[in-house]
Amino acid sequence: MDRRDFLRAMGLTAAVSGTGALLAACHANEQSGGGALTVSSGGTLYILYDGTSQRLDPAKSQSLAITLSGLIHRRLTAWKTSADGPATVVPDLATDTGRASADGKTWTFTLKDGLKMSDGTPITSAEIKYGVERSFDPAFSGGLGYHKTLLAGGGAYTGPFKGGDLASIETPDAKTIVFHLARPYGDWPWIVSMPAFAPVPKGKGTDANYDSAPVASGPYQLESLTKGVELRLSRNPNWDPKTDVARTGLPDAVVMQLGQDTGVTAQRLLASAGNDAFAFGAAFVNPAQLAQIRTNPAAKNQLVTSESGALAYLALNTRRGPLANVKVRQAFQYAVDKTAFQIASAGSADLAGPIATTLITEGIAGREVFDLYPAPPSGDVAKAKQLLAEAGFPNGIQNLDFPVSTDNNDADKAQAIQAALQRAGIQTKLRPLDEDAWQAVVTGNDDNAYDLTLGSWQPDFPSANSNIQPLFGTSEIGNGGYNQSRYSVPDVDALIAQAQGTIDPAAAGKLWAQTDRRILQDSPVVPLIYTRNSFLHGSKVGDFEIGQFPAYPNYLQIGLAK
Structure with a gap:
């Protein structure tokens, strides 16, 4: 996305x-x-x-686990980040990162002893279950929703207020919670670090007001909220730092000025x-x-x-005209000038971020470094022309439609791409659109709505799964999905399913790296840079x-x- x-x-x-x-x-x-x-x-x-606002209701939040919401809400697991290595998943409210059944479809967690919320409510499996169930209610939509399709029966569930209990979440006792998934899923320990897995006391959060009055489980509780101006957090007296490996809770108070x-x-x-x-x-x-x-x-x-960050890429519509030819798409790998893109992005190469050659971003466990299309940073025009000729386009390609968002400096970046492609005889027509219109075009259902576009992807959780599946799974084409290259290859879908269902992280990492290479062989996107912040x-x-x-x-x- x-x-x-x-x-x-x-x-x-x-x-x-x-x-x-x-x-x-x-x-x-x-x-x-x-x-x-x-x-x-x-x-x-x-x-x-x-x-001017923040989502403090965990059911509505898309916050990364290390940002503001994580100061207020704990989840079953948390993220441990480091400048020296990939992010790792660690226990938070749970005693470990989950225990999978042999088939990878059932995950069991045991809660730590003595956990309490800011209002004194003991944190039991019932509060976790209720918090997850709330996120299914349409009134509380908008949050990260990976779990909604992964939990068995989740597709038809409408939340606890109209749909009763979700049977695929079991609470056999106060300290045990069991999740039954619709399919094997090795990244479930990452999923339960997301906002919806924060505990909510039963009976709370029955209306939209919970966003301004959440009950805290983290080191801080909401003390006051002046809409559009300020939110102020004070210490949660029931937070026990001895149970929390993810948060230091050092400041006495946190104030966000809006x-x-x-x-x-x-x-x-x-x-x-x-x-x-x-x-x-x-x-x-x-x-x-x-x-x-x-x-x-x-x-x-x-x-x-x-050091690096989100993957910036050029998406090529694999269902559209000449771009349906793999050799044409491979020509783009050599035609682009990644240095020019860096300059257009941030004024200099070192400010923009390092040149990208893989789909899996840096800091993700299992990532392998490779380059299937070695070329100077400014490109290899002769190689691009050779591939175009082999594909039956010795005179180049004309009039490719290139919609670009007018937000940020995307127009400058698109112009740098356009100029580089022109050297190889690839002519594009830029089509400036406001952000909403651009989103409608590139995530809509019309396969013929465009030829190529610029994208940027920040994974929602530290797994190659979150790099690969949303951008290249067949299920993500159209209907608001972010498979902007309209890429659909059965053996890639099978690799994605196999990697998702692999419980051992090291084995899954190898499968994701294999998938990364396999996708780039087809060249549905051109990786450009890993964007620095x-x-x-x-x-x-x-x-x-x-x-x-x-x-x-x-x-x-x-x-x-x-």
């Missing part, structure tokens, strides 16, 4: 304010870590967010006056600002940049680190210096 709408909902969108002149004197320097501050318990952490101008935010954080010294920006820094900020040695400990924080914010995955700071670990 193009993650722009998803990231907006999380407060992780790129800043677009033009305040370069005001930042020109800052001369900041990029660094890959959060500095050497010594943090301690106490203080108030401030989050400066350009959006509706912040991203350009002003950058100035405030660099100045670090007053409370801004204890703040960070939830939006990543845009390239125009970053190019100036990173030249300032005084700010080097306030700027943190990911940069974030600013105040001078008193420590443990502000971005792991290998995801390319965002881990809110759950941040602490403050005195």
Whole structure:
């Protein structure tokens, strides 16, 4: 999926304010870590967010496990992130990451002892079951919904208020919860780290007001909410840090300031006056600002940049005209100029992110590095022309329809792609569309609606499954799905199903790497770059680190210096 709408909902969108002149004197320097501050318990952490609302109802949330929702809600499992290796799944409310049956269709979890919610409600299997069941009710839609098709009977279930109990979730006792799946699924331990698996006391959350009054299981509870202005979190007195390996819970309070101008935010954080010294920006820094900020040695400990991130790619409609020919699609691998794309994306190669050659992104366990189409970063025009000739197009290809979103700087990136393709005799016509119209075209049901388009994919959880299946599974073509290349190959679908049903992570990783190679042999997309993200924080914010995955700071670990 193009993650722009998803990231907006999380407060992780790129800043677009033009305040370069005001930042020109800052001369900041990029660094890959959060500095050497010594943090301690106490203080108030401030989050400066350009959006005007946050989804605090776990049934409606699409938040990554390491962002704001994770400070309020615990789940059965959690993510452990590291700059030194891939993200790993760890126990959270559960004692382990789940025990699978021999056929991979039944998963059992045991809860830790003595867990309580902020209102004093004991956290039992019943609260987990009820929380998951709520997410099926249409009134609480919008959250991450992988579990809805994986749980047996989930497709027809309408939630606890109209549909009663979901039989595929069993609670034989207060500490045991058993999930019966419709098919084997090795990534179930990642699925239960998603927001919908947060406990909700029975009888709560019966209407939309739960978004403004959630009962907490994490280190913080909602103290106050001024819509469009601020939400304030205070300590949850019933949170026990001894049971929580994912969260440090160091600050006494967390305040998210809403509706912040991203350009002003950058100035405030660099100045670090007053409370801004204890703040960070939830939006990543845009390239125009970053190019100036990173030249300032005084700010080097306030700027943190990911090593890589979301996959940016060029999708080729495999069901459309000449692009149905695999050799034509392979020609695109050599025709593109990835360096030009980097410059168009962020002004320089190092700011944009490293060149991509695989579909599985960095920081995902099992990823293998390979390049089926070795070429200089600027491309190999002669090789592209050779493949076009072998495909029966010695004079090139004309008039390919190239819809592009007018959001962000996608038009600049598309123009860089267009110019590179033209060198090989591939002529495209750019079709600018607003974001909603573009989404309707590339995720709609008309196979003939376009020839190629730009996409960007941020996996929802740290598994190659989340890289591959949503972009290349036949089930994801049309109907709002993000298989933008309209790619449908039975043996690839079979590989995806086999990898999803493999319980052993190492064995599954090998299958996903095999699938990655198999898909790229057909060249349905051209991997372009792994997009880097940069974030600013105040001078008193420590443990502000971005792991290998995801390319965002881990809110759950941040602490403050005195």
